[in-house]
Amino acid sequence: MDEETLEQVRSIVASIPPGRVLSYGDIAEIAGIRSPRLVGRIMAEDSADLPWHRVLRSNGTIAEHLRSRQLELLRAEGVLADGARINMREYRWDG
DNA sequence: CCGCTGACTGCGG
DNA sequence: ACCGCAGCCAGCG
Numbered sequence A: 001m002d003e004e005t006l007e008q009v010r011s012i013v014a015s016i017p018p019g020r021v022l023s024y025g026d027i028a029e030i031a032g033i034r035s036p037r038l039v040g041r042i043m044a045e046d047s048a049d050l051p052w053h054r055v056l057r058s059n060g061t062i063a064e065h066l067r068s069r070q071l072e073l074l075r076a077e078g079v080l081a082d083g084a085r086i087n088m089r090e091y092r093w094d095g
Numbered sequence B: 001c002c003g004c005t006g007a008c009t010g011c012g013g
Numbered sequence C: 001a002c003c004g005c006a007g008c009c010a011g012c013g
Helices: A004-013 A025-031 A036-045 A067-075
Strands: none
Touching: A004 A025, A004 A036, A025 A036
16 A cells, blocks of 8 residues: 555545545546545545545445435535535535 | 455446 | 546555
């Protein structure tokens, strides 16, 4: 695992403002890496100190083992779900 | 080296 | 809306 990309990904996630979200693919693109899965892996390893709940799938859905917790955290900062789906066009962070 | 797995994605049927 | 599939990177057996 490349230490630099790891730090890069982490800093991008850390910079997402409250009430906004990014997809794994968005972060991969910004970080200049080819695989969104790598972003997911990095998040899975250790994201406790990051606003990890602001990262979700490109279509606005969330992996099921995180779904209820994540939707709750998002709701607390004004990101409302239409059922199990977040409207990305509305909440995606432009930077 | 091979195959499988996952906080993923876009395209096609 | 629901599949499946190819591409993707890294770790594990």
